[in-house]
Each structure stands twice: as C-alpha cells, then as structure tokens.
Amino acid sequence: MTGVSDSLLSELLDLGLEAAARAGALLRDGRPDDLEVAATKSSPIDVVTEMDLAAEKLITGFLAEHRPHDGFLGEEGASSPGTSGVRWVVDPLDGTVNYLYALPTWAVSIAAEYEGETVVGVVEVPMRGESFRAVLGGGAYAAGGGADDRALRCRPAAPLDQALVSTGFNYVQAVRAHQADVARRLIPRVRDIRRGGSAAVDLCDVAAGRLDGYYERGLHPWDLAAGDLIAREAGALTGGRPGGKPSYDLTVAASPGVFAPLGELLEELGAWHD
Numbered sequence: 124m125t126g127v128s129d130s131l132l133s134e135l136l137d138l139g140l141e142a143a144a145r146a147g148a149l150l151r152d153g154r155p156d157d158l159e160v161a162a163t164k165s166s167p168i169d170v171v172t173e174m175d176l177a178a179e180k181l182i183t184g185f186l187a188e189h190r191p192h193d194g195f196l197g198e199e200g201a202s203s204p205g206t207s208g209v210r211w212v213v214d215p216l217d218g219t220v221n222y223l224y225a226l227p228t229w230a231v232s233i234a235a236e237y238e239g240e241t242v243v244g245v246v247e248v249p250m251r252g253e254s255f256r257a258v259l260g261g262g263a264y265a266a267g268g269g270a271d272d273r274a275l276r277c278r279p280a281a282p283l284d285q286a287l288v289s290t291g292f293n294y295v296q297a298v299r300a301h302q303a304d305v306a307r308r309l310i311p312r313v314r315d316i317r318r319g320g321s322a323a324v325d326l327c328d329v330a331a332g333r334l335d336g337y338y339e340r341g342l343h344p345w346d347l348a349a350g351d352l353i354a355r356e357a358g359a360l361t362g363g364r365p366g367g368k369p370s371y372d373l374t375v376a377a378s379p380g381v382f383a384p385l386g387e388l389l390e391e392l393g394a395w396h397d
Contacts, residue, residue, distance in 0.1 A: 126208075127237045132258050135209065135235040135243045140256060142185045143231045143247035146178040146215055150222070150231070151249040153177070164294065172223065175199050178215035182233065186211055198345045210236045214345040218321030227251065232323040234348035244349030244356075246323045255327040255353050263330050263356035275357040278332040280380020286335035288377075288385065289317040289325045293341040302340060305394045312388060322374075326350025329376045330357035336377030336385045340395060347374055362386065364395055372396075 154174060164171055179199040186193065194205025197213040204210075211233060216222055218229030227250035235243040246255040255275070257263040263275040290306060292299045310316055317334070319325050323346065325337045330353045347369055351361050360382035363370040373395040375386050389395070 127242055131209075131237070132242060132261075135237075136245070136256060136258055138186060138189055139211075139233045139235060139243055139245040140254065142182045143233050143245045144254065145185060146182050146231045147247040147249035149181055150174055150178055150216060150229075154222070154225075171199065172216070172219060174222070175216045175219060178231065179213060182213050182215055182231075183211075196344060198343065208238050212236060212241075212345050212348040214323065214349075217323040217346060218319075221320045226320070228319045228321050228324050230321050230323040230327075232345065232349045234345075234352065236348070241348050241352045244352035246327050246349050246353060248324055248327070253327075255330065255350075257330075257349075257353040257356040259352065259356070261356070263353045265327070265331060275330045275353070276332060277329055277354070277357050277359040277378040278335050280378055281335050283313060283381060283384040283388065286313050286377075286381045286385065287315055287317065288313050288336040288338065289319055289328065289334050290337065291318060291320065291322055291325070291339040291341075295341075298341065301396075302394075305389070305392045308392050309388065313385075322346045323350040326354045326361075326376055329359050329378070330354045336375070336381045338373065338375045338385065338389055338394065340373050341371060342369070342374045343371065351376065365390055 176199050179197050183201045192207040194210035195201040195203050214232040217232050222229045231247040233245045234241050242259045244257045253268040254266045266272045292302050328334045329337050354376045359376050360379050361376040363373045365386050377385050
C-alpha cells in the first residue's frame, strides 16, 4: 500500500467508528414496534425498511460533512465517485430480516477504500454491544461485549471435519434451493454449520475465533468490505473460488488451516453456481 499516511488512516478510522456508532444507536433505539416495510430489494423476502434508509442517510451525511470530497458506495443507493481517492463502502443495516424480527444478529458495516484498496473497516453490532475495527497492516480489534478492548485472532487450525462453519442464503428462491443442497452435502464433512443472517457479523466472528470458517454466495461489496479486512487482519485467509478474490460468486473466510480444504470442498460441491 502506498500513498496513504498514518494520519489519514487514523482520521478515516475515527470517522468510521463514530458514524457506525451513531447509526447503530439510531437503529437500536429508534426501532418502532410497528416497523413497516418501505420497499423490497431483490425479492419480497429481502426488505428495505425505513430504518435502513435513515441509517444510510445519517452515515453519508456525517461523513460528507467531515470529508466532502470522498466518494460513496452504499447498499441503499448512495453512490458518488468523489475526488479525494477515498471511497466509503456502507451497509447501514446488514441483517435486515433479523432486525425486522427483533433478532440480535445485525450490524452496521462501514469500510474506507483508498485508491481502490480497503484500508479501514468498522462493524458495529449494537445488540451485542460490540464494535469491531481494523486498519490495513495494523491488526484487528474489538471493544465491548463484556470485555475490554482486545486484539482479535482467528482460531488455530482445525481439521475440516472438526471445523464449525457458517453460511448464508440468497434471497432468490432458486439460488436458495441450490445453497440448501450444498449445505446438506457439506454438513457430514464438517463439525456443524451455523446460519447467523449477517455476513458482516459472520466475518467478524471468524476474526474473533468464534467460527473456523464462513462461506456465502451472492455478497455485494458493501456486505463484505469491512468484515473481510477485519478477518484478514486477525490472521484469517479470505478469497473466492480457488485462487480468486471474494466476489459475488463466492466468498470464503477461514483460519489458515481450514481455508484451503474448505475452498476445495466448496468447489467440489459446486457452491458457486446454481
């Protein structure tokens, strides 16, 4: 990485943490009991709520006030190129269905890119009281969750058949059916499978050593940008299909001993296609 100063990294991290904390508080404290769906995303199951839109507006407004020349890429429509070399990649509410049902596994995810490379990642998980963060080359850390600020490390290597692996399912029914079949065939080959409902939280749980691995098809840049950096800075490996980068086709994150065999097994099972 070249061309980015420590002072800029520090500024981006501080702004990302503050924006995520404010949005997390808005979502946590402002959730109405009669939460209404404002629109749909890719299918009727995948919803956009009024709170999604309000949280993204809060985040982009706060960041633009402090850094008016930066670009944005947001799940709920914020998109501008900027002129500073910095672009913010924002998922204001990752785990929308969990949020609708008052389940705790949802997060605010904010990443900062510099000249196309992710350099800062922040994931705020309000119902856990946890805030995850990472700076490229500076390690990954978490605050809250009943513990003092702590450095994150992924789990030690485990044999694949003893690995706890998380995944997610797409909102398009035909894709979900294929993913369910892949999961059915994967279960006998690993310790067990979990499905949390938030890609950002799953990636942070890999970083925190709570999962041995995670995979999912159908993720967008805002789903994974912050969590991917946090996982890598905690010592995990991330990628897509063997030899590739995380992508819409497939995203895999795991401790180093699990990453390759899990990726090979997912390739064998055809996890990346219908």
